[in-house]
Amino acid sequence: MTDQKPALRLEGIVKTFPGVRALDGVSFAVQPGEVHALMGENGAGKSTLMKVLGGIYQPEEGRIFIDERETVMRGPLEAKANGVMFIHQELSLAEEISVAENIYLGELPRKSFGRVDWATLYARTDAILQKLKVSFNARTRVGDLSIANQQMVEIARALTVDAKAVIFDEPTASLTDAEKSVLFDVIADLRAQGVGIIYISHRMEEIFKITDRISVLRDGAYRGTLETAKTDEDEITRMMIGRSLDLTRTHAPVDLGPVALRVEGLSCGDLFQDASFEVREGEVLGFYGLVGAGRTEIAETLFGLRKPTAGRIFLKGEEVTITSPIDAIQKGISLVPESRKEQGLVLGMNCRDNMTLPQVGDLTAGPFVSDGAEISIYDQYRDRLQIKSPSWRTTVGNLSGGNQQKIVIGKWLSMRPEVLIVDEPTRGIDVGSKSEIHNLLRELAKQGYAVIVISSEMPEVLHVSDRIVAMYHGRVMREFTAEEVTEDSLIQAISGIEGSAA
Amino acid sequence: MADTAMKSIGGILARQGILVAFILFMVGFALWNPRFIDPDNIFGVIRSSAILGVMALGVTFVVIGGNLDLSVGSMLSFSAIVVLDLHENPAFGPALAIPAMFALTLCLGAINGFLIGYLRLNSLIVTLGMLSAIHGLTLTWSGGQNMDIANQSETWFGVFGRGSALGIPIPVLIFIGLAALLGILLAKTPFGRKVYAVGGNGTAATFSGIPRARVVFITYLISAFCVATAGLIQASRTMGAQNTVGQGLELEVLAAVILGGASLLGGSGTIFKTVIGVLILGFIQNGLLLAGLEFYVQFVVTWIIIILAVWLDIATKRGKLWSPIA
Numbered sequence: 001m002t003d004q005k006p007a008l009r010l011e012g013i014v015k016t017f018p019g020v021r022a023l024d025g026v027s028f029a030v031q032p033g034e035v036h037a038l039m040g041e042n043g044a045g046k047s048t049l050m051k052v053l054g055g056i057y058q059p060e061e062g063r064i065f066i067d068e069r070e071t072v073m074r075g076p077l078e079a080k081a082n083g084v085m086f087i088h089q090e091l092s093l094a095e096e097i098s099v100a101e102n103i104y105l106g107e108l109p110r111k112s113f114g115r116v117d118w119a120t121l122y123a124r125t126d127a128i129l130q131k132l133k134v135s136f137n138a139r140t141r142v143g144d145l146s147i148a149n150q151q152m153v154e155i156a157r158a159l160t161v162d163a164k165a166v167i168f169d170e171p172t173a174s175l176t177d178a179e180k181s182v183l184f185d186v187i188a189d190l191r192a193q194g195v196g197i198i199y200i201s202h203r204m205e206e207i208f209k210i211t212d213r214i215s216v217l218r219d220g221a222y223r224g225t226l227e228t229a230k231t232d233e234d235e236i237t238r239m240m241i242g243r244s245l246d247l248t249r250t251h252a253p254v255d256l257g258p259v260a261l262r263v264e265g266l267s268c269g270d271l272f273q274d275a276s277f278e279v280r281e282g283e284v285l286g287f288y289g290l291v292g293a294g295r296t297e298i299a300e301t302l303f304g305l306r307k308p309t310a311g312r313i314f315l316k317g318e319e320v321t322i323t324s325p326i327d328a329i330q331k332g333i334s335l336v337p338e339s340r341k342e343q344g345l346v347l348g349m350n351c352r353d354n355m356t357l358p359q360v361g362d363l364t365a366g367p368f369v370s371d372g373a374e375i376s377i378y379d380q381y382r383d384r385l386q387i388k389s390p391s392w393r394t395t396v397g398n399l400s401g402g403n404q405q406k407i408v409i410g411k412w413l414s415m416r417p418e419v420l421i422v423d424e425p426t427r428g429i430d431v432g433s434k435s436e437i438h439n440l441l442r443e444l445a446k447q448g449y450a451v452i453v454i455s456s457e458m459p460e461v462l463h464v465s466d467r468i469v470a471m472y473h474g475r476v477m478r479e480f481t482a483e484e485v486t487e488d489s490l491i492q493a494i495s496g497i498e499g500s501a502a
Numbered sequence: 503m504a505d506t507a508m509k510s511i512g513g514i515l516a517r518q519g520i521l522v523a524f525i526l527f528m529v530g531f532a533l534w535n536p537r538f539i540d541p542d543n544i545f546g547v548i549r550s551s552a553i554l555g556v557m558a559l560g561v562t563f564v565v566i567g568g569n570l571d572l573s574v575g576s577m578l579s580f581s582a583i584v585v586l587d588l589h590e591n592p593a594f595g596p597a598l599a600i601p602a603m604f605a606l607t608l609c610l611g612a613i614n615g616f617l618i619g620y621l622r623l624n625s626l627i628v629t630l631g632m633l634s635a636i637h638g639l640t641l642t643w644s645g646g647q648n649m650d651i652a653n654q655s656e657t658w659f660g661v662f663g664r665g666s667a668l669g670i671p672i673p674v675l676i677f678i679g680l681a682a683l684l685g686i687l688l689a690k691t692p693f694g695r696k697v698y699a700v701g702g703n704g705t706a707a708t709f710s711g712i713p714r715a716r717v718v719f720i721t722y723l724i725s726a727f728c729v730a731t732a733g734l735i736q737a738s739r740t741m742g743a744q745n746t747v748g749q750g751l752e753l754e755v756l757a758a759v760i761l762g763g764a765s766l767l768g769g770s771g772t773i774f775k776t777v778i779g780v781l782i783l784g785f786i787q788n789g790l791l792l793a794g795l796e797f798y799v800q801f802v803v804t805w806i807i808i809i810l811a812v813w814l815d816i817a818t819k820r821g822k823l824w825s826p827i828a
Contacts, residue, residue, distance in 0.1 A: 303709075
């Protein structure tokens with residue numbers, strides 16, 4: 001493989017932002033017909049590197065070669081013209097128009113007088129879609145497709161040009177297993193055609209399944225390339241974060257306190273029905289299920305964002321109704337929401353102000369917000385959660401995902417809740433911060449909090465929970481204790497295979 | 503290299519651009535025409551900026567909260583006409599006319615705040631509609647007539663627009679006092695923090711237990727209160743008003759607020775910056791007059807300023823002056 005000339009080669013790429021050397025002389029090469037993983041913690045420089053490759057950022061130093069021809073990428077169109085295609089993590093499709101129009105946007109086939117040649121457009125598109133074995137056709141409106149299928153449209157778009165290199169940025173983030181395997185087939189096809197593929201992902205099992213080599217970035221610098229067949233998770237993790245991690249379930253059973261929260265027959269319209277469970281002080285209750293199973297909606301109902309249509313909620317044995325987030329907060333329920341950037345943080349605000357936001361009305365001296373009280377809360381939780389931020393004045397949007405998440409957790413811990421609900425605690429967070437957050441959740445339980453963790457990642461749920469509630473289509477299917485749960489039984493429960501409700 | 507130099511200049515401009523531009527402008531004009539920095543002229547500009555300035559203080563709250571208020575111009579006409587009319591009404595007189603006018607103007611603000619805060623309608627549409635509706639309301643009230651105070655020598659009503667204390671005109675004192683008060687409210691109190699949070703990310707604010715609708719509602723009440731104050735100054739200064747006295751002011755107010763650096767996307771800006779924005783706008787208009795340009799040119803200039811300020815705001819966020827993608 002190495003005697004071939006690379007499909008894509010980067011040499012000494014340097015990109016700086018004010019105060020940060022985001023890329024510090026990164027070099028690596030992708031061979032034609034190779035699936036090359038690019039790994040690194042959040043903030044390691046992967047996204048910046050891809051933006052340089054896509055012509056969105058101009059590097060200060062360094063060169064890009066495509067087929068060993070030096071190329072300057074001045075913009076996304078130029079990247080495309082040079083055969084570099086991106087499948088983005090966040091989709092960039094126009095929902096109101098058809099699949100075909102999205103795929104050929106900007107270069108629709110024409111007839112005389114500039115009229116669109118619909119017949120050719122649909123024929124070409126369907127030919128591509130056939131290769132992808134998808135269930136929709138060229139005329140389908142993109143907005144009617146599932147996220148997974150929308151991703152397939154993005155992939156189809158990449159197939160319309162004679163691609164030299166295709167970059168997949170966290171492509172499986174929202175895919176089911178069946179959809180993943182179709183995606184992997186597509187990647188295998190591309191590889192067979194001699195396309196160089198860069199595959200960005202945090203998911204180890206995928207990396208080992210489909211990649212040939214792995215390059216690792218850390219702190220904006222290239223740390224080396226490994227042959228996938230000759231390495232293991234431990235080596236990669238150490239390379240990414242400089243130490244090794246243990247993600248297996250290790251915690252001993254803890255002493256449980258009284259029941260902090262009990263829910264009986266809670267329903268909210270079509271979203272979830274007849275949910276009953278309880279969580280004790282000192283316990284982590286995991287909620288596992290597919291996206292749309294109703295887990296987040298239960299959390300939002302408990303937090304007063306949705307009105308239940310039936311059922312009862314008891315806090316410390318006393319029945320309560322929760323009418324708004326303010327009400328929930330006052331009753332001792334906190335929610336770390338699923339989407340950090342949309343729901344958790346005001347990105348343009350500084351770290352301290354974000355952290356103290358729910359209680360700013362209480363941190364006063366006379367009519368004014370007390371700077372001292374705020375800073376002392378910030379300092380306390382910065383130390384306790386080991387938040388890495390230059391100062392409390394730093395704008396939260398400038399922190400890494402892991403530190404942002406810690407700010408949100410700190411925000412809710414500082415409210416001293418009885419029940420802490422954490423929805424997708426580590427989504428989009430690098431491996432190192434992930435395990436820190438897992439340890440933190442365990443630690444919180446040990447300190448007597450009642451913790452509810454909602455997650456779509458099975459290892460996470462297994463790792464942190466004392467008991468696990470499995471949900472399927474708005475229903476609680478089964479409840480497992482940590483001792484009895486197995487991966488298989490959990491998968492069956494969340495797929496609706498096990499018919500018996502808890 | 504040129505690129506990095508441009509970038510660092512851009513960075514400074516983005517942070518302190520308004521002050522830098524202001525100083526350059528003042529120095530340039532002063533060199534060209536020394537009359538420009540004559541104390542009389544400077545005081546004249548500040549005094550004539552007071553009405554616009556008071557309105558801009560309120561709109562700053564609305565804009566930081568992530569919304570717009572285009573109804574302030576016609577609301578000013580309304581408050582001026584109403585206070586003058588009630589002043590002439592024997593049942594009211596000045597002492598009752600003023601609180602009655604404030605109450606009515608606050609009602610208009612409450613309508614804006616209810617529709618935008620609680621019903622979550624688009625603020626551009628709501629306040630644009632209110633601009634027109636209030637204009638109609640004003641004309642109905644006045645029957646299309648201008649309002650005048652008949653017996654100007656027998657009322658103390660003129661004090662708000664014409665009086666002075668310690669040698670400083672009352673309108674300027676009101677502007678400074680209100681700016682200080684609202685500046686502290688915005689920067690130092692929990693309410694101010696909530697305005698920034700709601701404008702910066704309304705969803706996250708809701709998830710943090712901040713009553714988003716109420717905060718937005720109050721920003722419109724503050725805006726209406728400022729308009730009522732400005733209307734009082736206006737009516738008092740001229741002891742009479744036309745139905746259209748505030749026409750077009752909404753854009754000038756917005757220009758001053760944006761010029762001060764409040765982002766139209768919400769979540770940023772300060773009262774101090776808005777005051778600077780107001781002064782810049784005032785001095786630019788004054789400078790143009792001193793330069794012998796027609797008064798009407800300032801309408802075009804206001805537009806150019808809005809465009810430049812919005813462009814700078816967006817360009818700073820994108821990190822470059824022009825970008826095909828956000």
